Amino acid sequence: MSIRPPPVAPVQPVxxxxxxxxxxxxxxxxxxxxxxxxxxxFSLWYGARQALDTVSIRVPARKVTAIIGPSGCGKSxxxxxxxxxxxxxxxxxxxxxxxxxxxxxxxxxxxxAVVRRRVGMVFQKSNPFPTLSIEENVLVGxxxxxxxxxxxxxxxxxxxxxMAALWDDVKDHLRRPGISLSGGQQQRLCIARSLAVEPEILxxxxxxxxxxxxxxxxxxxxxQSLRETHTVVIVTHNMQQAARCSDRTxxxxxxxxxxxxxxxxxxxxPHNPQTxxxxxxxxx
Amino acid sequence: xxxxxxxxxPARDRWxxxxxxxITVLLFLCAVLVMTPLFLVIYFLVSRGASSLDWNFFTxxxxxxxxxxxxxxxxxxxxxxxLAMAAVIGVPLxxxxxxxxxxxGVARLNGYVRFAADVLNGVPSxxxxxxxxxxxxxxxxxxxxYAGGVALGLMMIPLVxxxxxxxxxxxxxxxxxxxxxxGIARWKVITKIxxxxxxxxxxxxxxxxxxxxxGETAPLLxxxxxxxxWNHNLREPIAALPLxxxxxxxxxxxxxxxxxxxxALVLMAIILAxxxxxxxxxxxxxxx
Numbered sequence: 164m165s166i167r168p169p170p171v172a173p174v175q176p177v178x179x180x181x182x183x184x185x186x187x188x189x190x191x192x193x194x195x196x197x198x199x200x201x202x203x204x205f206s207l208w209y210g211a212r213q214a215l216d217t218v219s220i221r222v223p224a225r226k227v228t229a230i231i232g233p234s235g236c237g238k239s240x241x242x243x244x245x246x247x248x249x250x251x252x253x254x255x256x257x258x259x260x261x262x263x264x265x266x267x268x269x270x271x272x273x274x275x276a277v278v279r280r281r282v283g284m285v286f287q288k289s290n291p292f293p294t295l296s297i298e299e300n301v302l303v304g305x306x307x308x309x310x311x312x313x314x315x316x317x318x319x320x321x322x323x324x325x326m327a328a329l330w331d332d333v334k335d336h337l338r339r340p341g342i343s344l345s346g347g348q349q350q351r352l353c354i355a356r357s358l359a360v361e362p363e364i365l366x367x368x369x370x371x372x373x374x375x376x377x378x379x380x381x382x383x384x385x386x387q388s389l390r391e392t393h394t395v396v397i398v399t400h401n402m403q404q405a406a407r408c409s410d411r412t413x414x415x416x417x418x419x420x421x422x423x424x425x426x427x428x429x430x431x432x433p434h435n436p437q438t439x440x441x442x443x444x445x446x447x
Numbered sequence: 448x449x450x451x452x453x454x455x456x457p458a459r460d461r462w463x464x465x466x467x468x469x470i471t472v473l474l475f476l477c478a479v480l481v482m483t484p485l486f487l488v489i490y491f492l493v494s495r496g497a498s499s500l501d502w503n504f505f506t507x508x509x510x511x512x513x514x515x516x517x518x519x520x521x522x523x524x525x526x527x528x529x530l531a532m533a534a535v536i537g538v539p540l541x542x543x544x545x546x547x548x549x550x551x552g553v554a555r556l557n558g559y560v561r562f563a564a565d566v567l568n569g570v571p572s573x574x575x576x577x578x579x580x581x582x583x584x585x586x587x588x589x590x591x592x593y594a595g596g597v598a599l600g601l602m603m604i605p606l607v608x609x610x611x612x613x614x615x616x617x618x619x620x621x622x623x624x625x626x627x628x629x630g631i632a633r634w635k636v637i638t639k640i641x642x643x644x645x646x647x648x649x650x651x652x653x654x655x656x657x658x659x660x661x662g663e664t665a666p667l668l669x670x671x672x673x674x675x676x677w678n679h680n681l682r683e684p685i686a687a688l689p690l691x692x693x694x695x696x697x698x699x700x701x702x703x704x705x706x707x708x709x710x711a712l713v714l715m716a717i718i719l720a721x722x723x724x725x726x727x728x729x730x731x732x733x734x735x
Binding site for chain 1: 463553554619621622623624625626627628629630631632633635636639643644646697
């Protein structure tokens, strides 16, 4: 981990046209591809410890982007910076620019709650609210954001549970506690809960690491079905998973983005020797 | 090469079993010793107090000196009134303080607030009575139910605050993160998700604090003062079970001594009832 002195200057959004990319992080993207996150020279510190070091990456819209790298490389930190959840940790500081569809996520007038409504998140360990039923868990985001329309809530409940491939399992006992479900079902419930507030982006932080292979397969299927409508960014320790279900793969090491390219390229023909060593299992 | 034998040495084994049995018995005796005072309290209260407990005790006012009979109806109602007033002061301030410590506070200031709360928990209860005497009795020139309620309420604040903080900190951070990631405003996350998850723990803390102050006598001596009649105005002195027990117990009359035992039994029953509801609540939580 490189430790640099904290920047003196405040956050300075870099203009979209400027800034040359390092060859290893260049994306072989078509010119028409829409970019969801446009991130330039983004650094993040926890106190004096630097967790992300001048990361520049353009995450495409309506594609699945996988983030891989050894533990402590900054993958989860990067993901949490995408919906400003890292701000819960006291003493964090950022520099650089992070834009979502052209808008500065860290702008002066941006409400983090609004950011998080557009950028949902699914966590490593399923965490349905223990006091709420299955139905209440799915709808809690809408309800606590002021939605009262019963017909709409009812429709959204079924829609999102279907999207999460959970409707058939739970339609007859929606009033049961969310934590009465199995681990895999709980994780799909959490995905439904995130989808209910209609985010454009879904961040997933090792969503399958606590699940068995069958439950994992269901979540991966679900990710495939979401890529039509949603931008998915998934952190994973499982390289087969990254290879199976992502369009692009980013390899992080020691807080830096080492390589970002088509998943096939990263796994079959990586430019960077570190990437090659990691994906072939020689370190990490 | 000889292998070490798995066979036990019979002499050492007997010795080891004997030690094991002796220590087990010793620990069991310690456990019994811990429970003995409770059984003693209940035994004395029931043997001395039960015979004086009758319907009149719960329905009648104390009789004037020299007359037999009468009851502590006013003291029972007075104690419940004082507890209600204490809860009105102690619960909101304590819970809000606990929320501040657990959810909003910055580490340095929190350290000071926690330390202050711990010191307050250790302030002798008679000191609370003296402070409230100077705050509310001297300026208004009268002992009052309000002063008694404030004294008990002030005692409750640090108790409720620390238990609230403790149960809120036990709510896993992952629930806060999940709720915030849904774009829910922070105050709603705290009131609708975090507090709801910790509700049983908070109610338990409030009940324990109530049980603690229900038996306090010293803070009431210079504030609520006590009263042999019904209290019709909270700006006037009010009776309370501990005060009534105290004044009857130090009196020279046998009949009043009997009533003091009965009063102590009732007070103990109220506190036991509160503790039993705490147990019922926490059992519900553990079974989940």
